[in-house]
Amino acid sequence: MNPAVEELLRRAHELGADPRNTNYAGGNASAKGTATDPVTGGEVDLMWVKGSGGDLGTLTESGLAVLRLDRLRALVDVFPGVEREDEMVAAFDFCRHGLGGAAPSIDTAMHGLVDAPHVDHLHPDAGIAIATAADGPALTRTIFGDRVAWVPWRRPGFQLGLDIAAIRRDNPDTIGVILGGHGITAWGDTSAQCQHNSLEIIQTASTYLTQHGRPEPFGPTLFDPLPEATRRERAAALFPLVRGLASTDAPMVGHLTDNSEVLDFLSRAEHPRLAALGTSCPDHFLRTKVAPLVLDLPPDAPLDEAIARLRELHAAYRDAYAAYYQRHATPASPPMRGADPAIVLIPGVGMFSFGRDKQTARVAGEFYVNAINVMRGAESVSSYAPIDESEKFRIEYWDLEEAKLRRIPPPRPLATRIAFVTGGGSGIGAATARRLSAEGACVIIADRDLTAAEKVAAELGESAIAVQVDVTSEEEITAAVRIAVLAFGGIDLVVNNAGLSLSRSLLDTTAADWDLQHQVMPRGSFLVSRETARVMIAQAMGGDIIYISSKNAVFAGPNNLAYGAAKADQAHQVRLLAAELGEHAIRVNGINPDGVVRGSGIFASGWGANRAAVYGIPEDRLGEYYAQRTLLKKEVLPEHIAQAVFLLTQLTHTTGLHIPVDAGVSAAFLR
Structure with a gap:
């Protein structure tokens, strides 16, 4: 060098x-x-x-x-x-x-x-x-x-x-x-x-x-930020709505910033005036747009009132941005790229920033924090006077900027999608999380084993987080969904994968065995679907809910009553929810795997040994045994289930469908 x-x-x-x-x-x-x-x-x-x-x-x-x-x-x-x-x-x-x-x-x-x-x-x-x-x-x-x-x-x-x-x-x-x-x-x-x-x-x-510099350049304090717990609760309640509004022209990923710089700025009397002036440095407003959207209500305003006002302000913002474009555009200007805000400021709560991926959303927020620091410095010794609006337009719609945007690689199929995967720490869940991430999605890896979930999340980088959740607990599911919303702005794709199996005959199956499997699978899937559907409906962006059911939902195997009944329950939830959620453009589909031995948490926890005993073969030959009884004579791996999950996300006009991924088991053909 x-x-x-x-x-x-x-x-x-x-x-x-x-x-x-x-x-x-x-x-x-x-x-x-x-x-x-x-x-x-x-x-x-x-x-x-x-x-x-x-x-x-x-x-x-x-x-x-x-x-x-x-x-x-x-x-x-x-x-x-x-x-x-x-x-x-x-x-x-x-x-x-x-x-x-x-x-x-x-x-x-x-x-x-x-x-x-x-x-x-x-x-x-x-x-x-x-x-x-x-x-x-x-x-x-x-x-x-x-x-x-x-x-x-x-x-x-x-x-x-x-x-x-x-x-x-x-x-x-x-x-x-x-x-x-x-x-x-x-x-x-x-x-x-x-x-x-x-x-x-x-x-x-x-x-x-x-x-x-003057000690309080942003003026007197109008109100204090909400306490942290209340602030996060309010942010989680508003974020999906705001993300949906900010995604009117194109879907976006969100990022929350509620640090002291942002909260102090939004608590002061001068923040509406300064925010309306917009940013100045070209790097700033190219990331944050010409100005933010600012909620003009106090932090303790009723939630319904805040939601209604945000809708009004968003409509006004779009009209104002279109007028800004019309004021300065020439016949040679590129088409308007979108009229939604990239920065939304909520007094007492913080800043929601948006971008085409998690990094872009986070960086947009960082740039607006830079802008707040700039405003503070300028106002402390003088007055803040950014460049003229016409100059901002010249840069925002510059031919050279347009050329730079054209050099950005095309988005991956699941770019801007936010996926919530239960049982994501191992087996099918981990493979699904990896596949969705590879296709561009942000992924929340939810698992009872937080260490396993964190290991998978670490592989996937900034666009993945791990959350600990036992799907039998309403409180833990609610908390996990809130963490997901605060991390990325919402949820678009749910994979109900958490499960377990206890292989026992009817006479050996206890009520506790039955209850545990039904609590984890049908009840857990119901709870996860309910909480995440709330988010999807608030976003008004549609979405996908995918159940990882089983061949056993339609096939009567030996010593399998509790598991098969639980999976049949999940399979019918797919039909019921598809019928109910279609009006919100939420598709609900299922996958029926079979014989997924390698990497499976269920098989490793004793199910594999039990099934091997039922079939009279060594446990390490179980995957081979399952493969040989299929029409295709191929072993099913977690990656094949993940592939089916991805495929369902691309079937934009399909809901209520179950896809068998079992290498061909004729007795489990859907009728």
Whole structure:
């Protein structure tokens, strides 16, 4: 690796690791140096810069765009002017060096044209607070003197690069600039000096705000946040409704933020005015939209009143967003992408943020927290004055932004779906959780064995959580569903998989045996379906409930009364719920597996040994035995059941169906 690249990555990681320096995927850093030209064998001057879409904190060499400096700087001579500056992004491709590398971002000119070996462009809250203050130029002079210059707002692009390069050239003692409405840029002769200068600007701005800012820039407190337990209960009651509203144009995943920054902001008198002004830094409002939706009721307003008001505000928000689009759109503008809010603020409760996946939803919330910090800083020493609405529109519906969106890979089939899988810690449940996650779903792995559930969730990353639940307990189911809602905003897909079996003859079956199996399977499935259906109905987004029943629901096997009766009960619940929930676009279907031995918690807990004894074979031959009695002569694995679950989610016009996944057992054919 080139030494310049090593230094650049080290600096990027150190800067990007601290959220006080820049937001996720925001800002960029560059280094200039020499390398050997593979064609001529001579030295060539290059620039390595973070490419489009990358993140400083996790940047790798493959995330860098590599350009020849001579060709990049020669673009100055053919620059057609501000009105056509977007054409320069395509020209960057003709300046690239070597194979591979990331696509150059719009900020490439800023880095290449500034005559300094190392350049950072960052979005620190403290820096943007100065950049969005009404008297930002005067504050910049007061805080930094001649060490940092002010650059009036200009949309990122080639001309902004020329502007900053001119300041660097004409003011050689400056270490960087405050970019009006946007962020900061700093430079240095070495990577260490550049990083030092970036941090000096950030820390100096932060210290000034701390020492000179008014103590309560958001005004007096109107009301206190709800106590934590009450707050979470209220959030769980509202989140599915709000998610459904925010998914009017396209389905979304949600994220809840109720930290002190958000709760304090929403408790103060000035929050409606400031929220209406929207965010300013392009990275902020591209993630959070031009402004949030804010509930204008106190935290203790009756729940029904809050729900009705949210519906009204959502309709008004959509009308206002459409009007905003119409005010600024030109015949060349991309179509309106959707009129729903990405941020919904609930005083006393917190912030719901939305995105196409869990990470995007979480990051949108993080960006709005950045915006709150910016507003606090600007209001503490001046007044918050973000860029004009017309400029926000120019960036939101920028051709270059549209091109970036087109580069996003198409969503996986279950993207934005939120799945609740019972018995998810092992066997069929674990295989189903893995398959749903692989297809893009967020997954709640519910199991009585929390350790097993956590192990599966850890495999699946941020879009999966584990919850401990015994499906015989109404209280534990209610609590688990609430955790799921608070984690992702709702539930769209339920897999009733939790189960057990005790293989005994009629005379050996006790009432306790019967009760236990009926409590876990038919009763447990009923309770889970009831609680999750409440969420789905509140969302008004439809959904799927899938029962993992059994061949034994229709086949009369020996020594199997309690289990078979319980599974038959589950099978009929599918028909009953399909008939009842269809009006809410909730599909209810079932799967009838058989002989799923490998990885099965039921078989490992004694059922396998019992069935092997019934059939007079060694237990380790049970899977083979089941396979040989099927029409296809194939063993059924947990992954095959998971495949059927996924298939049912794709059958958009099917409900009340049972699918056998038993490799062909003619006696269990459905009639």
